[in-house]
Amino acid sequence: MTMQNRRDFIRNAMFAGAACSVANSLKANAPAGGCATGAPMLGFACKPIENVRVGVVGCGSRGLGMIGRVSKLPGVTVTAVCDINDAKIKKAQSSLARQKQPAPKAFMGPEAYKALCDSDIVDVVYNTTPWHMHVPVALAAMNNGKHVLTEVTSAFTVEQCWQMVETAEKRKVHCMQLENCIYGEVEMLTFNFVRQGVLGEVMHAEGAYNHDGRSMVNDLYPAYQYWRYDWYRDHAGNPYPTHGLVPLCLTMDVNRGDRMDYIVSIDSKNAAFAEFISHRIRKGNPRKGQTMKVGDVNTSLIRTVSGKTIMLQHTVSVPRPYTRLQTVQGTRGIITASLWSKPGDRRKEDWRMALEAKCGDHKAEQWMGEEAFAKIREKYKHPLWKTIGDFATKVGGHGGIDYIQDARWSYCLRMGLPLDTSVYDLATTSCLCELTEKSAGNRSRPMDVPDFMRGAWKTAPKMGLVDIDLKHFKV
Numbered sequence: 001m002t003m004q005n006r007r008d009f010i011r012n013a014m015f016a017g018a019a020c021s022v023a024n025s026l027k028a029n030a031p032a033g034g035c036a037t038g039a040p041m042l043g044f045a046c047k048p049i050e051n052v053r054v055g056v057v058g059c060g061s062r063g064l065g066m067i068g069r070v071s072k073l074p075g076v077t078v079t080a081v082c083d084i085n086d087a088k089i090k091k092a093q094s095s096l097a098r099q100k101q102p103a104p105k106a107f108m109g110p111e112a113y114k115a116l117c118d119s120d121i122v123d124v125v126y127n128t129t130p131w132h133m134h135v136p137v138a139l140a141a142m143n144n145g146k147h148v149l150t151e152v153t154s155a156f157t158v159e160q161c162w163q164m165v166e167t168a169e170k171r172k173v174h175c176m177q178l179e180n181c182i183y184g185e186v187e188m189l190t191f192n193f194v195r196q197g198v199l200g201e202v203m204h205a206e207g208a209y210n211h212d213g214r215s216m217v218n219d220l221y222p223a224y225q226y227w228r229y230d231w232y233r234d235h236a237g238n239p240y241p242t243h244g245l246v247p248l249c250l251t252m253d254v255n256r257g258d259r260m261d262y263i264v265s266i267d268s269k270n271a272a273f274a275e276f277i278s279h280r281i282r283k284g285n286p287r288k289g290q291t292m293k294v295g296d297v298n299t300s301l302i303r304t305v306s307g308k309t310i311m312l313q314h315t316v317s318v319p320r321p322y323t324r325l326q327t328v329q330g331t332r333g334i335i336t337a338s339l340w341s342k343p344g345d346r347r348k349e350d351w352r353m354a355l356e357a358k359c360g361d362h363k364a365e366q367w368m369g370e371e372a373f374a375k376i377r378e379k380y381k382h383p384l385w386k387t388i389g390d391f392a393t394k395v396g397g398h399g400g401i402d403y404i405q406d407a408r409w410s411y412c413l414r415m416g417l418p419l420d421t422s423v424y425d426l427a428t429t430s431c432l433c434e435l436t437e438k439s440a441g442n443r444s445r446p447m448d449v450p451d452f453m454r455g456a457w458k459t460a461p462k463m464g465l466v467d468i469d470l471k472h473f474k475v
């Protein structure tokens with residue numbers, strides 16, 4: 001895509017949001033060659049890094065989680081920690097001390113991340129800041145020649161996604177979103193089913209992040225996160241699309257032979273959130289009485305260039321158990337999983353599968369029995385889960401997926417292998433924040449998903465069955 005095409009896309013997308021013509025944005029998304037042709041960061045690998053030195057920016061719940069796992073990651077040292085809050089830095093330091101890790105250098109203050117990124121004591125910046133800081137921290141890291149691993153949602157507008165892509169390409173560094181859900185057991189099992197043809201040809205999938213997140217915006221709770229509150233107040237659409245979506249993209253070869261073409265999105269009214277805010281925000285909190293833009297339930301539909309469809313859902317404001325939906329429908333059958341959690345029981349499962357033995361035998365009208373499912377689940381268990389699944393479950397972090405994620409990127413960096421997802425995956429999935437908000441605000445009009453790979457998706461290889469060689473990774 002030329003620079004002109006890229007700017008046209010952004011201008012037209014904005015126009016579409018303000019008024020009526022989305023047709024222009026549809027036209028403007030024609031893939032082309034251009035300043036950077038194709039996807040130079042596709043399959044990118046850097047030289048092996050024997051000991052990966054990590055700087056953690058944002059030592060809140062996610063940052064401290066990563067720090068708490070570091071002694072179980074061979075060849076990884078946290079050499080720097082950064083936060084705006086001294087107490088968080090102290091927590092990070094004592095967690096490392098408890099694990100008998102060397103003391104990290106501390107960077108304190110709202111702009112201290114810049115000095116961390118500029119320092120020569122880190123190879124990788126692990127970005128676990130609030131949403132509005134993701135892009136500034138990631139760009140500072142890359143512009144200082146550091147690889148960056150950045151939490152979801154990694155960027156919020158099409159323009160920011162292009163900035164991430166262009167900076168990674170210019171600086172030749174990794175920019176990977178920390179999408180832990182791609183390492184879930186059922187997500188990886190489903191991926192393997194599809195790779196081995198068990199479900200036949202896939203044409204439809206459904207994913208969701210449905211979580212009662214109201215405690216995070218309730219100032220009576222210690223986990224109160226003003227930044228989430230402010231985002232929900234100021235934005236509609238789906239601000240958190242990646243947990244439900246990215247595993248499906250890998251399974252459905254998005255950016256690897258196919259790509260997301262367009263999306264339509266619709267917001268429900270905001271009834272539960274409004275009621276909660278009016279009852280639960282304390283008097284004296286300046287946010288008391290404000291209204292939220294985010295709908296209680298956002299539902300989006302995506303169509304890929306090859307004609308597959310994805311239903312994606314998001315809610316954080318209704319009373320319900322946590323559920324990550326993963327449904328994949330193929331010509332031979334279906335797998336569907338509601339992944340839900342409650343405190344102390346984060347891996348309670350509800351997985352079901354139905355298969356035809358041959359086309360039209362109607363066997364898939366019944367769900368498979370428990371015994372048959374247990375057998376097929378064991379047979380097609382993803383190699384990575386076979387290698388470190390049990391250990392990961394013991395270490396924990398969303399049932400072990402956080403550990404598997406950290407194990408994989410650190411292993412790849414130490415071995416000089418490409419990471420599992422690239423800056424293009426980050427851009428194509430994160431940009432849906434802006435696109436869902438524009439579509440939902442515009443009677444669900446279709447929004448084009450930009451071609452961040454400038455056509456290179458057509459020939460990009462499919463993802464394989466990744467693993468870790470325990471000769472090089474001690475668990």
Ligand SMILES: NC(=O)c1ccc[n+]([C@@H]2O[C@H](COP(=O)([O-])OP(=O)(O)OC[C@H]3O[C@@H](n4cnc5c(N)ncnc54)[C@H](O)[C@@H]3O)[C@@H](O)[C@H]2O)c1
Nearest residue numbers: 058059060061062082083084085088110128129130151152
């Ligand atoms: N992948 C997952 O499963 C998952 C789960 C929860 C949260 N997240 C994501 O992780 C990110 C962090 O979430 P959290 O729950 O840890 O939030 P948090 O509020 O607990 O932590 C954020 C930390 O960043 C610090 N911070 C704020 N501004 C800063 C700045 N300018 N420089 C340095 N530090 C700064 C805060 O003081 C805080 O300690 C969010 O993007 C969130 O969406 C991902």
